[in-house]
Amino acid sequence: MRSLALIAALAGVASAAPPGAVRVAGGMYTSPLPQGAMADVAPFWLDREPVTNAQFLAFVTARPAWRRDRIATLYADPAYLARWAAPDRLGARARPRAPVVEVSWFAARAYCAWRGGRLPGEAEWELAARDAPDDISWYEQPVPDVLPDISGGAGIADLHGLVWEWIDDFSAAPSGEKMSCGGGAIGAADPGAYTTFLRFALRGALEARSTMSSLGFRCAYDERSR
Amino acid sequence: MGTRTATVAGVLSKICLSLVVVAAACHREPAPPPPAPAAPPPADVTSTPTGEPIVAQLTSAPAVPTRPYRQHPAHVIVNLVVKEVIKEISPGTRYAFWTFGGDVPGKFIRVRQGDVVEVHLKNDPSSKLVHNIDFHAVVGPGGGAMSSMTAPGHESQFTFRARYPGLYVYHCATAPVPMHVANGMYGMILVEPPEGLPRVDREYYVMQGEVYTTGAYHAPGLQDFDMNKGIDERPTYVLFNGAEGALVGDKALSAKTGDRVRIFIGNGGPNLVSSFHVIGGIFDTVYPEAGAVPQHNVQTTLIPSGGAAIVELTMDVPGTFTLVDHSLFRAFQQGAVGQLVVSGPTRDDLLTAKQFDRPYDGTEYAGGMVVPQISAAPTGPLDDAGRLELGKATFGRICAMCHQPQGQGVAGTFPPLAGSDYLASAAHDTIIGHVLHGLQGPVTVNGATYNGAMPPMQFLSDDEIAGALTYVRSAFGNHLDAVKPAEVAKVRNRTASAP
Numbered sequence: 001m002r003s004l005a006l007i008a009a010l011a012g013v014a015s016a017a018p019p020g021a022v023r024v025a026g027g028m029y030t031s032p033l034p035q036g037a038m039a040d041v042a043p044f045w046l047d048r049e050p051v052t053n054a055q056f057l058a059f060v061t062a063r064p065a066w067r068r069d070r071i072a073t074l075y076a077d078p079a080y081l082a083r084w085a086a087p088d089r090l091g092a093r094a095r096p097r098a099p100v101v102e103v104s105w106f107a108a109r110a111y112c113a114w115r116g117g118r119l120p121g122e123a124e125w126e127l128a129a130r131d132a133p134d135d136i137s138w139y140e141q142p143v144p145d146v147l148p149d150i151s152g153g154a155g156i157a158d159l160h161g162l163v164w165e166w167i168d169d170f171s172a173a174p175s176g177e178k179m180s181c182g183g184g185a186i187g188a189a190d191p192g193a194y195t196t197f198l199r200f201a202l203r204g205a206l207e208a209r210s211t212m213s214s215l216g217f218r219c220a221y222d223e224r225s226r
Numbered sequence: 227m228g229t230r231t232a233t234v235a236g237v238l239s240k241i242c243l244s245l246v247v248v249a250a251a252c253h254r255e256p257a258p259p260p261p262a263p264a265a266p267p268p269a270d271v272t273s274t275p276t277g278e279p280i281v282a283q284l285t286s287a288p289a290v291p292t293r294p295y296r297q298h299p300a301h302v303i304v305n306l307v308v309k310e311v312i313k314e315i316s317p318g319t320r321y322a323f324w325t326f327g328g329d330v331p332g333k334f335i336r337v338r339q340g341d342v343v344e345v346h347l348k349n350d351p352s353s354k355l356v357h358n359i360d361f362h363a364v365v366g367p368g369g370g371a372m373s374s375m376t377a378p379g380h381e382s383q384f385t386f387r388a389r390y391p392g393l394y395v396y397h398c399a400t401a402p403v404p405m406h407v408a409n410g411m412y413g414m415i416l417v418e419p420p421e422g423l424p425r426v427d428r429e430y431y432v433m434q435g436e437v438y439t440t441g442a443y444h445a446p447g448l449q450d451f452d453m454n455k456g457i458d459e460r461p462t463y464v465l466f467n468g469a470e471g472a473l474v475g476d477k478a479l480s481a482k483t484g485d486r487v488r489i490f491i492g493n494g495g496p497n498l499v500s501s502f503h504v505i506g507g508i509f510d511t512v513y514p515e516a517g518a519v520p521q522h523n524v525q526t527t528l529i530p531s532g533g534a535a536i537v538e539l540t541m542d543v544p545g546t547f548t549l550v551d552h553s554l555f556r557a558f559q560q561g562a563v564g565q566l567v568v569s570g571p572t573r574d575d576l577l578t579a580k581q582f583d584r585p586y587d588g589t590e591y592a593g594g595m596v597v598p599q600i601s602a603a604p605t606g607p608l609d610d611a612g613r614l615e616l617g618k619a620t621f622g623r624i625c626a627m628c629h630q631p632q633g634q635g636v637a638g639t640f641p642p643l644a645g646s647d648y649l650a651s652a653a654h655d656t657i658i659g660h661v662l663h664g665l666q667g668p669v670t671v672n673g674a675t676y677n678g679a680m681p682p683m684q685f686l687s688d689d690e691i692a693g694a695l696t697y698v699r700s701a702f703g704n705h706l707d708a709v710k711p712a713e714v715a716k717v718r719n720r721t722a723s724a725p
Contacts, residue, residue: 079351079379137450140322140409142310142352143378194453197401198355205356205375212378213351 018117018221021045022156029123032196033174039123046120046128047218049150049157050165051111053084054096056103059111061088066107076104079211097149099163099216105208108166112219119168120220122203129159139198143214160195164202166217173203269420271340271389275301279344284333287467288479290429290490291336293422299340306333308357308376308398308411309350315437315463316470316561318446323410323468324357324398330468331433331494332396332413339391339417344383345370351379356400361386362532363394363415371399391419393516393534395492404456404496408438410468412494414534426538427485432564434502434529434551435468435494436461443560459497464556466549466564473549473564481541483570488538495531501552502527504539504566511538526552541568543576608689610708614700617693620686625694628680633702639678641671644702648672654709658717661691688714 017023026043060067067088068081081102085091094100103111105119112118120128138161151158159165190196206215279301283291294300310324326332337343347359356377360369364386373384397403398411412435439449439462455461466473473479481487493500503526512524513536521527529535541547549564550557557563608616622631628640635642643649648671649657664682668675683691688711699706 077379136453137322139354140310140324140451141312141354142322142350143354145352191402192453192457194402194405198405201375201400202356202377205377210377210380214354214378 018045020048021221022048024128027127029127032190032193033200041123041127043223044124045221046156050099050163050216050218052097052150053090053094053100056100056111057090059114063114066110075106075209077209077211080104093146095146095149098147099150101147101163101213101216102211103217104211105166105170108217115219117219117221119166119217121169122167122172124220125165125167128156132159134160134195136195139195163214163216166215170203170206173200270298271420273298275299275342279303282335282337284327284335286327286329286333287331287431287433288473290334290431293418294336294338296338299338299342301344302337302341303344303346304335305346307348307350308353310353312448314469315465316444319444320448321437321439324406325410326413330410334413334431335415337388337417339388339420341388342385343388344385346381346383347374347376348381349376349378353378357398357411358400359396360399361394361396361415363388363390363417368399375400388417391417393490393536395494395532395534397494405451407494407496408436408456409451414490414492416490426488428481429488429490430479431490432466432473432549433492433494434464434466434500434562436496436498437463437465461560464498464551464560464562466562470561478565478567481566481568483542483544483568486538486540488536490534490536491529492534493529493531497531499531500529502529502535503550503552505548505550506545507539507547509537509539543573544568544570613689613693614697616689617697620690620694621697624683633698641669641676643698645704646671649699649704650706654713655717657695658691658709658714662718
């Protein structure tokens with residue numbers, strides 16, 4: 001029995017799903033903005049849901065250096081986890097099944113590394129999100145004081161319409177004059193893709209230590225990682 | 227000793243000078259021109275500000291900050307907060323606006339030419355989006371937009387020198403820019419010339435802008451932005467100061483008779499050009515496009531999208547004066563109206579109320595063709611007399627246009643009906659067909675050939691056609707039989723169902 005279990009475990013390593021992740025088939029990704037390149041995206045695994053407050057609480061408990069009262073100022077701005085009631089307690093404004101927000105790129109990367117993964121790249125995230133439902137009315141409205149819980153739909157949930165999400169190569173997003181005025185439309189594949197412009201404009205304005213009340217993340221995993 | 231000599235020399239020189247003066251007077255040389263008054267020094271718009279920085283007083287429309295009275299440039303701090311808010315644009319209809327300072331249009335900024343302006347753009351932590359600002363008053367890439375991309379919960383600072391006087395639009399310039407502007411991110415900055423604009427009694431701040439919603443005009447509830455309507459330039463609302471009623475009723479602009487009123491009027495767009503007009507008013511001064519050269523006595527002035535104008539009126543007659551975009555469907559059905567209420571004593575010498583109301587019997591115009599009055603359409607089946615009367619009226623308003631009131635036709639163009647051999651010999655169905663379907667091609671009447679085109683008149687009823695034909699066949703010297711409505715119906719239905 002034990003040897004069978006061992007064989008089964010060994011056989012399963014190469015293709016076992018990371019818990020809570022979904023396999024995304026690869027493909028050719030073309031950036032909708034002229035500055036982006038084309039990329040051949042290899043298959044990868046992506047969290048089915050954004051990281052929740054409860055999951056992030058488990059992380060800072062296991063890795064106290066990332067608590068908001070201990071984190072180095074280099075790694076996050078002063079609003080890091082501001083809506084949590086305490087450095088080690090969620091409270092009313094951070095529901096356990098709501099996506100964690102007010103986390104910096106450094107903190108998000110550290111969490112994903114702790115889980116044996118990484119942040120998705122722009123090409124990977126955009127490829128996975130290409131056919132996800134995207135309602136412009138979410139982009140128009142300010143952020144509510146208490147974010148709603150993850151919707152838990154089929155497939156990969158809440159890629160649009162819940163929170164913005166960190167990507168690994170956010171700093172490659174066009175910024176400045178390329179996203180200002182008419183500049184953003186010059187050479188764009190689809191100047192009518194307003195939600196895409198809004199998303200790229202946001203990434204171009206972020207820094208690695210930035211936190212935002214509507215910016216969360218989810219993790220990606222290589223096919224044969226961990 | 228020396229003094230005495232000096233005194234003698236002094237007296238002598240005075241005598242000599244007097245002689246010279248007397249000599250000069252005798253020679254009648256013109257007196258030298260008085261020295262020219264020293265030119266006033268050019269106003270200082272370039273020195274480096276000294277002293278404590280001034281925090282600019284920003285106002286929400288329609289209020290305007292007080293004029294800066296400064297002899298020298300100052301260091302001015304502008305604190306502008308971007309906040310995304312849901313506001314009513316019409317009772318029961320709400321829209322998610324993105325604002326500079328919590329309002330649409332954004333806060334009014336007033337500085338002096340030469341000021342060094344330090345901008346603090348703060349994006350509220352509850353904002354969903356990145357925003358920035360492009361000042362049309364600033365020369366340099368993006369007008370400041372590239373120096374001010376600001377994520378929610380962050381503040382950007384940049385500084386510029388206000389070198390050019392004038393009234394300038396500012397707006398958010400983050401992609402997609404048309405959506406940011408359509409959602410209310412526009413306002414104005416006035417860079418006052420150093421001598422200041424001429425004094426007036428009241429100054430107001432008004433800005434026009436469009437809103438594009440998926441729902442129809444006045445559809446209730448929270449409305450979404452409609453990109454396709456924006457591309458087609460078909461707004462749902464065209465508004466002054468961000469809402470229907472922003473300048474109406476108890477929120478109307480006000481003035482007293484005799485006041486000189488100045489309106490800083492801008493157009494955020496994002497698409498339309500405005501034809502700005504005050505009903506019952508004339509702008510005695512307009513700075514078109516808010517440039518430096520004034521125009522006078524203008525009724526309606528154009529305000530480019532992303533531009534502005536400065537208008538001044540002197541209100542001598544009291545009453546309510548409506549501000550409109552004179553592209554009138556925008557005013558009547560999309561909300562582009564505001565009010566300026568002027569109080570004061572009436573001025574009958576300038577404009578009276580209605581002085582008389584008298585009856586008018588319509589006989590003023592007696593020339594040309596007499597068009598008989600058509601009485602109300604008869605209800606119920608007509609008898610022959612009624613149909614004949616209807617036919618005579620129909621002839622007068624339709625057929626006589628070409629065939630003339632006495633059926634005499636026009637030589638070479640329209641065939642006569644009076645004594646027409648064609649009319650006498652043609653079958654009823656043929657004649658009815660001409661009226662219903664028109665007639666093209668040559669036709670010979672009384673020996674003359676006509677080759678015009680008679681238009682089809684299927685819009686006439688069976689009674690009207692039968693009555694008109696019966697009238698024609700019995701008038702103008704004709705003695706032909708009547709045409710019945712059933713015959714007209716038969717021809718109409720036959721050709722309608724013909725393959």
